Amino acid sequence: MSTELPESAAPPPTGSGEPFSSVPTRRTFIATSAAVGGAVVAGGAFIALPEEATAAGASPSSRVSLTVNGTRRxxxxxxxxxLLDLLREHLGLTGSKKGCNAGACGACTVLVDGHRVNACLTLAVRLEGTEVTTIEGLADGGELHPLQQAFIDQDAFQCGYCTPGQIVSGVGCVQEGHTGSPEEIREWMSGNICRCGCYVKIVRAVEQTAGRK
Ligand code: FES
Ligand code: FES
Structure with missing residues (x-):
């Protein structure tokens, strides 16, 4: 299943080159994320709620351990x-942006176990033991990731709001090998929306990183 939760099956929009098996589709997420009695369905798996919590009407919570940018948290x-709120509100990693918070823009794209996902549609409690890479984890010390440098070289952004998601998605796109042509790159980056319309230069930056330019 797609990391990314596309409504349609056609080439995975952002965030989804290869499926991340434990992440629900948008349709199943919406259908199953409601609390039912003493349990809540999270991505298809029921999580029992403590009786005290349900009785008192308190929100149930869980402890989750995952590796973010190489550090166990x-x-x-x-x-x-x-996952997006976990990163931004709990870990202070605000590089991943909240554009639509509904799986439509790709601004929140991160890698989970190497696969692109929309962090806004991914429940944090489903990510026990996974490895998450965000835009903050791409540079190697003071050296930018090749795709970060390529965005600068190709002038592939204006306001920059979509850029973290574009770059993380582009890293996934290159790793997946979907860079055979500008058309292929556009297709596999189609889940990342840029209101500034920088698409031509974004494709050039991905091409540069893939060694096609
Ligand atoms: S797709 Fe997650 S914020 Fe838009
Ligand atoms: S650079 Fe402004 S939305 Fe993409």
Missing amino acids: TVTVDNRTS
Whole structure:
């Protein structure tokens, strides 16, 4: 299943080159994320709610341990917390942006176990033991990731709001090998929206990183 939760099956929009198996589709996420009785369905898996919590009407929480940009992090979060909010609100990693918070823009794209996902649609409690890479984790010390440098070289941004998601998605696109032509890159980057319309230069930056330019 797609990391990214596309409504349609056609080439995975952003965030989804290869499927990240434990992440629900947008359709199943919406259908199953409601609390039912003493349990909440999170991405298809039921999480039992403590009786005290349900009786008192308190929000149930869970502890989740995951590796973010190479550092092991353990956080207790409300079960409804998205990966995006975990990163931004709990870990202070604000590079991943909240554009639509609904899986439509790609601004929140991160890598989970190497696969592109929309962090806004991914429940944090589903990510126990996973490795997450955000825009903050791409540079190697003071040296930019080749795609970060390529965005500068190709002048591939204006306001920059979509840029972290574009770059992380582009890294996934290159790793997946979907860089055979500008058309292929556009297709596999199609889940990342740029309101400034920098698409031509974004494709050039991905091409540069893939060694096609
Ligand atoms: S797709 Fe996640 S914020 Fe838009
Ligand atoms: S650079 Fe402004 S939205 Fe993409």
